[in-house]
Amino acid sequence: MQKHVRQSVQEIEISGIRKFNNRVAGIPDMIRLTLGEPDFPTPDHVKNAAIEAIHHDFTNYTPNAGTQELLQAASHYFYDKYDLTYSPKEIIVTVGATEAISVAIQTILEAGDEVLLPDPIYPGYEPIIHLMGAVSVKIDTTETAFKLTAEQLRAAITPKTKALILPYPSNPTGVTLTAEELAEIAEVVRETGILVIADEIYSELTFFGTHTSIATMIREQTIVINGLSKSHAMIGWRIGFLMAPEALISQMIKVHQYAVTCASSISQKAAEEALRNGKDDAVQMRTEYNTRAGFVHERLVKMGFSIIEPDGAFYFFAKLPDSVSENSFDWAIALAEEAKVAVVPGDAFSEKGDRYFRLSFAASFSQLAEAMDRMTSFMNKYA
Structure with missing residues (x-):
């Protein structure tokens, strides 16, 4: 049946995050620190609004x-929060971010276009770029504290080059960019005329x-993506927002x-x-995530891991100590099988991720404490 499937579809793969999570899913008593899902419930006032909508x-x-x-x-x-000036005509409600x-990618790309991505990066962009016949160009940030520089x-x-994809705070590193750093990047974007998907x-x-x-600096060259999954613990509600100048929207x-008709x-x-x-619904979650971090x-x-502390989100992208001879995939499999703790090998996010892993601290404090105890015992063999 493969002859009936487009070659570019055959060439992309299921996300390495999902593949690894599925690989270890059958192991009993597992503490999963793999997926980026808030462990908080959707706020009651939001749930009640949905119930009322159903009744009506x-x-x-x-x-x-x-x-x-x-x-x-x-x-x-988004104006109140981030000084973004998008009218309702410049916004689309999407099925999640x-x-x-x-x-956004399907709209702007032609075959042969190049898209720049800071590396490491969430693996959800590159396959779509590939399906469009465009080319992903990775920019290594492992030597610049996971920050893209101008x-x-x-x-x-x-x-x-058609566009730069700029996710921040970053998945998988948790690192973000300051206003000053963004201004320097914005100046390069302005000069060269490329687009930014923020x-x-x-x-x-x-x-x-x-x-x-960055849209407050180069609005006409920016496409902004946001949503409610992380800010309001609404992962399964699937509500995202796509914001851009009206000519693009x-x-x-x-x-x-x-694709979907409507959300x-x-x-x-x-x-x-x-x-x-619910403009402040994220405050409690943000405070708790920072404490957990x-x-x-x-x-x-x-335990000997090298870490650049996150500025946001709920991830660590940690580097294995030199005492670990295995690559991150084999090490993570052993951690899951022996210590019953699941993290994501770094190669799911970067070709240079062989010595890294992503750990999500979107889990209860008791789970994290138990996970750290288990990992400490596991890492003693490398001491």
Whole structure:
């Protein structure tokens, strides 16, 4: 049957995160620190809004871009939070940030275009780029504290460069960019005329200071992606936001329409409540994640791992000590089988990730404490 499947589809693979998680799923008594899922419940006021929508039979199609009420709420929310000035006509409600990424990439890329990605990076971008016949160009940030610099960006741009994908705070590193660092990158983007796809899904989980969007600096060259999965613990509700100048949005809506028609009507009502009355819902989660990060960081350093502390999100991208001779995949398999702790091998995020692993601290403190105890016992054999 393979002859009936497009070659580019055959060439992409299921995410390494999912593959590894599935690989260790059958091991009993496992503490899974693999997937990026908040361990907090969706706020009650958001759930109640969805229940009310169901009782009022709000179960039909909505406009393709989303309900006018939700688009208006999103416009106000992102202005209040990050000084972003997108009117309702410049926003599309998507099926999670994942669909927003896909729509943005499909809309702007032609075969042969080059797209720049800071490496390591979440593995959800490159396959879509490949399906479009475009080329992913990785920029190694392992020597710059996982931060893309303006100098690196300028050196990587060629006449074929169409866009830069800039996710921050970053999955898998948790590192973000300061306003000053963004301004330097924005200047290079302005000079060269490329586009930026700014994936800001973890913006509300910025630990220190306030998240700055590069769209406040180069609005006409920026596509912003955000959503409610991380900020409001609404992973399964699948609500994302795609924001761009109207000239781009008017083209993106066509791709979105033929892919999904519209986001779930019930989820849109829940999202409207989250944006209007839950602007501070992330505060408790953010505080707790920061506390967990401090605890886990101290324990991992004592075990011999090298770590750049995260500025946000809920991940560590840790480097194995020299005493570990295995690559990260074999080491992670042994950790799962012997210590019953699951983390994601670094090669799921980077070709240079062979000596790294990602650990998600989106788990209860008791689970993290037990996981650190198990990992300490496991790492004693490498002492």
